[in-house]
Amino acid sequence: MSTSWVSRFPPIDGSVSLEPEALENAARDFGKIRHRRPLAVVRPAHTEDVVTAVNFCRREGVPLVARGHAHSAGGQMMARGGLVLDMKSMRRVLHITDEFIEVEGGIAWSEVLLAALARGRTPPVVTDWLSVSVGGTISMGGFGFMSFHRGTQMDHLLELEVVTGDGRRQVCSPTVNRPLFDAVRGTHGQLGLITGARIPLEEAPDAVRMVQAAYGTVSDLLTDMKRLSEGVEVDLIHGFAVEKTAKGVMTRMNSMVPMNLSRHVVDHALQQVSGPWVYNLEMSDLVWSGRTRPQLDVRTLGHLPDLIDVWEMSWREFCFRLPPLILEEEHKGGAPHPELTVFTPLDEAGIALMQSEFDRLHPEEDIGLGPVLFFPLKPEVISAPLLRLPEAPLSFFLGLLRRAEPATPQRIRALLDDNEAIYRRVLDVGGVRYLPDTLPEDEAFWPAHFGPLWQQICTLKERTDPAGVLGSTFGRAAGASLTRE
Numbered sequence: 001m002s003t004s005w006v007s008r009f010p011p012i013d014g015s016v017s018l019e020p021e022a023l024e025n026a027a028r029d030f031g032k033i034r035h036r037r038p039l040a041v042v043r044p045a046h047t048e049d050v051v052t053a054v055n056f057c058r059r060e061g062v063p064l065v066a067r068g069h070a071h072s073a074g075g076q077m078m079a080r081g082g083l084v085l086d087m088k089s090m091r092r093v094l095h096i097t098d099e100f101i102e103v104e105g106g107i108a109w110s111e112v113l114l115a116a117l118a119r120g121r122t123p124p125v126v127t128d129w130l131s132v133s134v135g136g137t138i139s140m141g142g143f144g145f146m147s148f149h150r151g152t153q154m155d156h157l158l159e160l161e162v163v164t165g166d167g168r169r170q171v172c173s174p175t176v177n178r179p180l181f182d183a184v185r186g187t188h189g190q191l192g193l194i195t196g197a198r199i200p201l202e203e204a205p206d207a208v209r210m211v212q213a214a215y216g217t218v219s220d221l222l223t224d225m226k227r228l229s230e231g232v233e234v235d236l237i238h239g240f241a242v243e244k245t246a247k248g249v250m251t252r253m254n255s256m257v258p259m260n261l262s263r264h265v266v267d268h269a270l271q272q273v274s275g276p277w278v279y280n281l282e283m284s285d286l287v288w289s290g291r292t293r294p295q296l297d298v299r300t301l302g303h304l305p306d307l308i309d310v311w312e313m314s315w316r317e318f319c320f321r322l323p324p325l326i327l328e329e330e331h332k333g334g335a336p337h338p339e340l341t342v343f344t345p346l347d348e349a350g351i352a353l354m355q356s357e358f359d360r361l362h363p364e365e366d367i368g369l370g371p372v373l374f375f376p377l378k379p380e381v382i383s384a385p386l387l388r389l390p391e392a393p394l395s396f397f398l399g400l401l402r403r404a405e406p407a408t409p410q411r412i413r414a415l416l417d418d419n420e421a422i423y424r425r426v427l428d429v430g431g432v433r434y435l436p437d438t439l440p441e442d443e444a445f446w447p448a449h450f451g452p453l454w455q456q457i458c459t460l461k462e463r464t465d466p467a468g469v470l471g472s473t474f475g476r477a478a479g480a481s482l483t484r485e
């Protein structure tokens with residue numbers, strides 16, 4: 001593609017970067033597997049700059065992609081030879097009351113939460129890591145450990161400001177311009193860029209009561225997860241498979257803090273576990289002083305004998321914990337992450353599939369000791385119609401966040417191939433891919449993923465982005481034929 005368009009980019013209040021370092025940074029993401037270098041990085045100062053960039057790219061036939069914190073693992077926020085809009089430059093809190101916070105689309109959830117906590121308030125759903133952007137999670141999912149009963153960050157929005165691929169700034173909400181509101185949630189910025197959001201706030205809990213227990217098989221873990229997510233005793237559920245070591249079960253999840261367990265008891269319990277894995281389950285209650293509710297009876301759990309601990313922490317401490325992927329990178333340094341993330345029905349077939357996968361997989365040889373996460377989800381509580389989820393009444397998230405060591409192309413290829421083989425087996429039991437992972441680059445993936453929704457996606461694409469400017473994931477496959485590359 002010709003580079004001459006770069007010199008024609010019009011003046012904006014934000015900035016345009018052509019420096020090799022900025023372009024190289026925009027060519028990478030958290031997964032460190034895909035590499036697509038743009039020709040320019042634009043840091044918009046406000047929504048008008050986004051409109052200017054979209055209109056310019058439309059006229060010039062240049063692909064444009066929004067980038068948040070680049071925490072996806074498959075190049076979802078990259079534009080080879082195109083223009084990357086670094087949305088992190090739009091990170092202002094525009095207005096806050098006890099009822100809502102109005103922010104620009106590139107702000108990190110950590111900043112949203114801090115502003116809310118200063119008033120004793122919180123957004124209803126938080127992700128396990130807060131250095132991700134509001135626009136990025138609304139475009140992808142925004143799941144938290146409370147999502148099984150509360151839905152996602154996409155389900156708690158009072159209003160969005162969006163710039164569509166035809167260069168129009170539009171406002172939409174559950175009651176105004178609903179088709180656009182539904183189109184942009186969960187669709188990776190391919191049907192519109194999120195420049196602003198009004199997010200409801202609610203009373204922050206006074207504390208979180210934490211319970212963590214260790215299980216000897218993935219079936220036992222998922223069986224308890226299923227029962228707990230059908231009940232009302234716990235607010236947050238989070239599972240984690242680790243290498244079978246004393247440290248693996250003696251450490252509080254998302255931290256390096258030891259649990260209050262005797263080493264002798266742990267060693268004895270682990271001797272009863274066959275295979276190289278052990279599974280931790282975190283079941284937490286939100287506590288508001290003065291409110292009472294049914295409490296989890298820990299005697300009903302099927303964990304390994306005595307491998308359980310209970311403690312309390314503040315909501316702020318809970319939210320700002322470090323997820324295992326971040327802890328891993330801090331301690332071992334960066335490495336490529338060929339990730340697979342899927343939702344699988346939480347039923348007999350889904351549990352049996354996991355049992356056979358974890359009988360086969362080795363934590364070090366196959367996963368590189370990268371994190372393996374689980375949390376439950378009831379698809380009925382999700383309101384974004386274009387986010388594909390299993391049809392089963394209850395499902396669970398599996399994140400195989402592999403670490404490729406050595407980071408050779410052969411090793412990465414082998415891990416990606418195994419991801420696709422697991423994904424095919426997940427499809428066979430009615431599962432669905434969650435899309436921030438290291439997706440296949442094959443365009444045929446998209447119609448297959450969206451299935452009955454694909455035609456609707458193509459129609460929406462034609463309506464909102466007729467020139468095909470927005471094209472990083474399914475954008476091109478959905479009809480972005482005029483984009484030159």
Ligand SMILES: Cc1cc2nc3c(=O)[nH]c(=O)nc-3n(C[C@H](O)[C@H](O)[C@H](O)COP(=O)(O)OP(=O)(O)OC[C@H]3O[C@@H](n4cnc5c(N)ncnc54)[C@H](O)[C@@H]3O)c2cc1C
Pocket residue numbers: 030065066067068069070071072073076077078087105106126127128129131132133134135136137139140141142143144188189190192193194195323325326436472473
């Ligand atoms: C450590 C870690 C923890 C994570 N935790 C969670 C979690 O708890 N829950 C969860 O659901 N996911 C989680 N993820 C997965 C995923 O990366 C996020 O869901 C989200 O996409 C990240 O936001 P981001 O700002 O990094 O977006 P990016 O990865 O930069 O972008 C994601 C997609 O959204 C598009 N996009 C970005 N900004 C905008 C915008 N303003 N308007 C329109 N489109 C836009 C991009 O083009 C891209 O297609 C996690 C990832 C990591 C690495």
